Amino acid sequence: AQKITQTQPGMFVQEKEAVTLDCTYDTSDPSYGLFWYKQPSSGEMIFLIYQGSYDQQNATEGRYSLNFQKARKSANLVISASQLGDSAMYFCAMREGLGNDMRFGAGTRLTVKP
Amino acid sequence: DAGVTQSPTHLIKTRGQQVTLRCSPKSGHDTVSWYQQALGQGPQFIFQYYEEEERQRGNFPDRFSGHQFPNYSSELNVNALLLGDSALYLCASSLGTSGRPDVGELFFGEGSRLTVL
Numbered sequence: 094a095q096k097i098t099q100t101q102p103g104m105f106v107q108e109k110e111a112v113t114l115d116c117t118y119d120t121s122d123p124s125y126g127l128f129w130y131k132q133p134s135s136g137e138m139i140f141l142i143y144q145g146s147y148d149q150q151n152a153t154e155g156r157y158s159l160n161f162q163k164a165r166k167s168a169n170l171v172i173s174a175s176q177l178g179d180s181a182m183y184f185c186a187m188r189e190g191l192g193n194d195m196r197f198g199a200g201t202r203l204t205v206k207p
Numbered sequence: 208d209a210g211v212t213q214s215p216t217h218l219i220k221t222r223g224q225q226v227t228l229r230c231s232p233k234s235g236h237d238t239v240s241w242y243q244q245a246l247g248q249g250p251q252f253i254f255q256y257y258e259e260e261e262r263q264r265g266n267f268p269d270r271f272s273g274h275q276f277p278n279y280s281s282e283l284n285v286n287a288l289l290l291g292d293s294a295l296y297l298c299a300s301s302l303g304t305s306g307r308p309d310v311g312e313l314f315f316g317e318g319s320r321l322t323v324l
Contacts, residue, residue, distance in 0.1 A: 097249070130315075136295055138250070138315035184249050193240070193263040195313060197249030 096120065097185050097198035104203050106175045113160070114170040114201045116185030125189045127168040129159065132182040132200070141183075144168055175205045209234055211300050211316035219322045220288050228283040228319045232300030238262075239281040240313065241273060242297040250297055256281050285321075293323045 098117045106112035118127065129141040144152045144159045152159040160169040172179060185198045212231045220226050232239050238257045242250035252265035256275035270286045279300075285292055299313040 128312075136297070136318040136320070138297065138299070138313075140312055140314070143312065186249075193255045193257075194252035194265055195240075195250075196252070197242075199247075199249050 096196045099198035099201050101201045111173045116168045118187050122190040128186040129170045130184045180205045213298050213316035217320045224288050225286045230281045230298030232279050233314045236300035238301045240299045241283045244295040288323045295320050
């Protein structure tokens with residue numbers, strides 16, 4: 094069964110505007126971590142932001158924030174003030190409980206227009 | 208501070224051959240994970256090495272094997288290559304991740320792109 098679902102294969106946003114990338118997840122483990130990674134064309138996965146299942150507040154890292162809705166099992170990434178350099182693939186991922194593996198979604202390709 | 212380095216960056220093999228991919232973790236990291244990323248998909252976990260032993264394995268056949276050396280570097284070996292093994296192979300390092308989902312942020316290399324003809 095798919096653990097991480099990203100329903101937006103591609104998204105477009107105007108430079109300097111905000112954009113939300115969707116992510117829903119499925120787990121029965123009460124302890125888990127949610128991650129967002131950016132993958133430019135070079136291939137390297139760049140860590141953006143982390144949200145723990147027990148965290149009371151939504152995570153923020155600079156222009157990135159995570160809209161964590163635990164009851165709905167969603168962890169959407171919000172990028173504010175988009176820049177041309179934000180154009181890349183974005184992956185949502187989850188690590189469950191005692192597991193050492195990280196499960197990734199299929200990704201969303203974000204294109205920032207000038 | 209050197210990040211995760213992988214070699215080779217690109218390689219082409221034919222079906223039935225064997226391939227070895229190499230990874231040097233970020234300085235100070237002791238755990239190496241390998242992921243396979245097929246075109247247009249998210250990475251899939253192959254296995255993780257810690258203290259020179261395979262600690263966890265994903266849903267990959269025994270043709271995929273690995274090794275971790277005392278200096279924490281790692282190799283991924285794939286035997287009897289199939290066309291479907293064509294993918295970007297990503298190595299990720301972390302620090303002693305075990306049992307806690309919130310620790311051990313993964314640092315990825317740029318990957319080795321394998322093409323099987």
